[in-house]
Amino acid sequence: MNFGETIKQIRTDKNLTQTQLSEGILARNHLSQVENSNYFPSYDRVFMLLDRLNITFEEFLFVQNNLQPHDKQQFRVNVYESASLNDSEQLKLLSLDADRLYKDTANICYYHYSLVCKAVVEYNKGSSITKEMIHYVEPIKKYLMDMDTWYIYELKLFSNIIFSLNVEEAVFFSRKAFKRLHSFRCFMEYQHTEQHLYLNLSTLCLEHEDFTTAKSFAKTAVDTAKNYRLIYEKICSELNHAIACIKLDEDKNSYEIIKKNMLILEYLEFDSLHEHFSNFLRKFDIVMDA
Incomplete structure (x- = not known):
């Protein structure tokens, strides 16, 4: 579905009229044009519409994708689950997939996922930190240390690469991480x-x-x-x-x-x-x- 079709489906599913949804946000005839894919509102209006529909942007994308998670979101979940369970065989496969997806999309998150997978596989060999493991996560460490401000993605990455740090470094940067993380407590x-x-x-x-x-x-x-x-x-x-x-x-x-x-x-x-x-x-x- 496109943007307008998704807005219309959610609106009708929630038994709202165009007038109820559009009031105070945009003209009713503009909402009609949005739903017919003849007009795209400004981003602030988009989020106002989603707020009135009581739906998050992530949930909106999920509905727009016919109730299927987007590839990146599903991949992230797969990596998290496999790493949590120390499933080395699955992590090896995910690493290969991540390398392919990074080559196809140039999205840096797939590069990071591949490195995390390889690092966890290396750690699982003897349940200990090795030079090879630290080598895999070094590019992620550089990516994080070059940034002044972290968001949820970077905070989760930091949690995954803590093992590349010594205790003093980890505790120091963790103070920064916890302080920043508190901003996202909602x-x-x-x-x-x-x-x-x-x-x-x-x-x-x-x-x-x-x-x-x-x-x-x-x-x-x-x-x-x-x-x-x-x-x-x-x-x-x-x-x-x-x-x-x-x-x-x-x-x-x-x-x-x-x-x-x-x-x-x-x-x-x-x-x-x-x-x-x-x-x-x-x-x-x-x-x-x-």
């Missing part, structure tokens, strides 16, 4: 991005054996996951927190927390993620009772 993506930043910071600190800082970030990641009811993220954060506690000789019930969450991952058949944390436990010489 967006749904805010919740996931905030939680993942804390989770990834805790993982980075574990990698550098800064267990005190790792424990602090993991505790915040757990609390944030609880607040936003992010179940999967809560599991990963609790595992990071328990590992840090054990390494700090603050065991308490950490072994039980690890055992419980590893069983949940196994039950949910998150095999790649289960393997990742199994490798993590071995790396830190944490032996679980059979």
Whole structure:
């Protein structure tokens, strides 16, 4: 559908007349011309119409695309899901697709997605940061550091490339990220991005054996996951927190927390993620009772 057809469909679906939708925004006959694809309103009028229809621009594009996500949006979701589950085989395929799409469209986001996929695949080989992994994300790091102001896309990218930084750099730039992220707290993506930043910071600190800082970030990641009811993220954060506690000789019930969450991952058949944390436990010489 084109713009006018989509406006008309949403308007009629919501039982609004042209007069009700157009009042105070543009003349009714202008709205009629819009719906018949004979006139395109200014952008401020477009967003006023969408606001009266109680629909976001992203939702509008979804309807216009016949209730199908746009390619870039779907690709982003696929990368996020595969990276979260440490699915290296799927990430390899997505990396190839991203390279092709970048060549076809010259859209830099596909270049970034390809690098993220390759970096996560490299990390999954031994659940550790390697020079090859850092090499893959270096162009993203440069892209971010050359910008004075970050938006949601850049904030999410930063969360993904935290592992290319040392702890001091990560904490420094995270302050900037959290301050900027707070401006976008009215967006749904805010919740996931905030939680993942804390989770990834805790993982980075574990990698550098800064267990005190790792424990602090993991505790915040757990609390944030609880607040936003992010179940999967809560599991990963609790595992990071328990590992840090054990390494700090603050065991308490950490072994039980690890055992419980590893069983949940196994039950949910998150095999790649289960393997990742199994490798993590071995790396830190944490032996679980059979």
